[in-house]
Amino acid sequence: MLARRAPYQLWLLLAAFALYGGLSFYALALARANQSPVALWLANGALIGWLVQKPLVRTWPLLITAFLGSLVARSCLGDPLLPALLIGPCNALETVIVSEAIRRRFPQLSSRTRFMNLARVGVVSAFIGSTLCALSMMSILHLWSHPDVLVSLNTLFRAHFVGMVIAGSTSLVMVTPSLRRIEPGRTWILVRDLLLMTAITVGVFGESRVPMAFLIYPPLLLLVFRHRFLGMVIGMAILALVISLATTLNIGPFNLWPGVTPAFRVVMAQVFIGVSCFVALPIALALSDQDRLRNRIHESELRYRMLADHSGDLVMRIRANGDRMYVSPSVKELLGWEVEDFQRPRPDLIHPDDRERITAEVMKLRALGGTTTVTYRLQHKDGHYLWIEAFARLVPSPENAGSMDIIYTGRNVTERVRIEQALVESQAQLRTITDNMPAVIARIDLSWHYTYVNRFVEQVSGRTPAQIIGKSVCQVHGNAVYDRLKHYLERAFAGESLLFEYEAMHCDKLSHFQAHYVPDRDAEGKVRGVYELTTEITHIKNVERELLRLAHQDSLTGLANRRYFNERITGILQQARQRDVPVLLALVDIDNFKTINDTYGHATGDIVLAEVGCCLQRLVREGEVVARIGGDEFVVLSDNIGNSKQAMAFTQSLWERLHMTVDAGGAQVSVKMSVGAVLCKDEITGDPVMKMADEALYMAKDAGRDTYRFVVHGMEGGHDNNSQERKIRRA
Incomplete structure (x- = not known):
């Protein structure tokens, strides 16, 4: 019931307390019984497997629990309290140095861990930690004044260093599932080999008359070769326990020297255990790394074979003579052929237009090596062709030394090629369109x-x-x-x-x-x-300019038409108002134009209109607007007149110069004009100005035609409906 209720961490702390305290009691009790230094200190290394799994901030309760276990073990053996309290941190320091060095370099231990690197980090950190621990314990135990200070320091260092290597390796094996895993059916083989190792070790170190210590190496190496790292750590643990127990009981081959002291026996036991460990450890590490690499190669081969067998791509290994040593089953799905049908060279399946190119690519690949990628057509069993994109690499043949094979990977890219061809065709069409x-x-x-x-x-x-x-x-x-x-x-x-x-x-x-x-x-x-x-x-x-010209020009006279005049008059009036100048507008009407048309014909009438237009174009100055706004009605607009006197003179000159005689096919047509003019200021639209000019023109017509009338509006010295009039007749 307690086991069900107690959390896992509590049981872990109890296990650490019992393991560390038990190993401490075992080592110290053997040393007290033999009145010799501790031969092998395994307690510190036993914690490594737990500590490397998590950061120190999460594993410090284990260190404290282990320290309490060691304190209880020393108290049971009667050690003073103060040295026991001081020695605990020294052991913790050694454990922390080794565990942190391994954890930081290898955050996660697995079958892919490189054990040679792991052993290198572990041995170096164990050497540093054991040295610091031994130096600290020498000060706590007041051994610096001992006559054999170097021997004491050496003994302490070896006990901790060898114990750390053996116990640390064992604990790492216990926490790494891939290292402690035993293949099915080999459990009893491991038990048998361990019993053999135990029996030989007990027999060798139970005999004090004949030096047979070398006999433990064959079973130890047998464990290493058969069971790799697991066999090594368990074998070394058995060896260390048996040797330390034999040394304490004063039996074994180390007593063959006469007068040997207990301290010297401890030194010899430490050296023998250390040598055995450093003989077996490199072999176990090398074999484990070899197994790791072999397993990775095997896994890689399995993955590659699985990918090749189940891939939609065609995978082949081709010899120099063209024989295909491997053809993936995808050839059936891809090309419809059975694997057996594709084992021999089949150049006949290559499209005739591609054969020469493919032959050249293969020759180039075999001559230069490396890789090549080529796209070509390959015949399906049904007779149609598929586009295949092939990637080929030249590699050494695994069977024939000095020979090179081709690893071929081909995939169906028919749809892609069709899309590319359609794209090229589309681009060509698009270029044709854009170019034209x-x-x-x-x-x-x-x-x-x-x-x-x-x-x-x-x-x-x-x-x-x-x-x-x-x-x-x-x-x-x-x-x-x-x-x-x-x-x-x-x-x-x-x-x-x-x-x-x-x-x-x-x-x-x-x-x-x-x-x-x-x-x-x-x-x-x-x-x-x-x-x-x-x-x-x-x-x-x-064309726009011509249309604009036609829209604004009278086709018969070449003058501006009424539309153009209406567009210009408002702008000229506004500009004149801004400049504070008057504007003169004169309406010109051909007298009796209907009679001319009726008497001489419309052709003569058109000639008269054209002549009047040419005359007006010659009379007006730059900036003035002259336009034909009706059948026989013309208009002149000017903003270059300064006063009414100048306007009167301009109007009179205009009326006088417009008198002309037109040759109409032998008949002379006399053309006379009536002019109505207005000089105004501050007008902003053309309608009132046109109305006043039209009224002046009617006044001229009412006066008997062939005359002009001039009106001044909105200016000083002039008034509405009052005008200066003059009638001038030709002699």
Whole structure:
């Protein structure tokens, strides 16, 4: 019931108390009985197996419990309390040094641990810990003043060092499952060999007349060779216990020297145990490492065979003559062939177009060694071909020294090849499309260099894509155009899509281009370049200008039309108001134009209109607007008139110069005009100005035509409905 209720840690502490106290009592009792120094101190090493499993901060209760066990053992033997209290920390120091050194270097012990390195760390740390412990105990026991101080120090050091090696190795074996594991069916063999070892050791050290100590080595080495590390540590434990007991009982081959003292027998026992340990330990470590490596090789082979047998890839080992020493069962699933069908060379299964290339690759591999990867077509048993990606490596043959085999791994990549071929075809189609599009398609990387340009660039710039790819934007376009494009490129690299127009000189003429910049982003959305689509729009601009001209120009007279006039008048009025200057608007109407059309025909009427338009174009000054706004009605708009006097003179001059005679196919047509003009200021729209000019024109017509009327509005010295009028007739 207690065992069920007590936690595991409590039982562990009780075990440490009993083990450490029992081993301490055994060593001290034997020394007291023989009145000799302690021959072998096993207690410190017995704790190593527990302490290496966890950090010191979690295992200190074990040290304290072990210290209490040693204190109880010494009290039972009658040792003074103060030396017993002081010796405990010395033993703890030795144990901590060894356990921490092993734990820090090997956090986890397993079958993969390199035991030679483990033994090296353990022996070095045991040497250091035993030395420090022996020096400390010499001071506590006041042995520095002893006549044989060196012998005492040597004896203490050997007792702790050999005991640490033997007990420490044993405890490590006990806590490492892979080291203490016994193969099935070999348990009784181990028991038999241990009994043999025990019997021979007891027989050798129970005989004091004949030196037969060497006889213990055959059974000890037998244990090592048969049972590796487990046999070594148990055999050494048996050897140490029997020798220490025989030395205490004053029997054994160490008594063959006459007059030998108990202390000297202890020294000889320690030396013999130490030599036996250091004979068996390296052999056990080497054999254990050999087993570890052999097991790892075996595991590796099993894993490789399992992977090869169950992999979907085809795995083969091929000799120099082409024979296949191994073919994985996947050949059935991959190619439909049985393994037996594929054991012999089958070059006939390689596609005829690939055979020469594959032969060359194999010859190259055998000549140069190393590895090679090749993709080719291999025939399925059903007759169709599969694309196989083969990886081959040249390796030494395990059977024939000096011969090289090929390790071949092939996988079905038919689908991938089809996708790649479709991709290549798609890329070719895309390149054909881009090369024949009437626009320059390009890509610019983060260093502002061109990485792709389609062939249409030849028609635009006269340079091939090869002459542009790799060059910077500045190198391709020149500094002037680069300065215009730089701002847009910076915005595009910042992640903005842009559509803009720019001008550039091309073939000694000014050309217009429209560019569209689109950021090129990676899978994470980060800009890694810019796509550029540039179209030459010079002809579009020319058409736009022509359309604008046609939209704003009268086709018969070449003057501006009413639409253009209406677009300009508001702007001119607003500018004049800002400049605080007046504006003159004059309406010109051909007198009796209907009679001319009826008398001479519409062709003559068109000639008259054209002549009037040419005359007006000659009369107006730069900046003035002249337009045909109706059938026979024209308008002149000027903001270069300073006052009413100048306006009157301009209007009179305009009226006088518009009188003309037009040749109409032999008949002379006399053309006369009526003019209505207004000089106004601070008007912002054209409707009131046009209304006032129209009223002035009606006044001129009411006055009998062939005259002009001039009105001043909104200016000092002028008033509404009052005008200065003058009628001038030609002689």
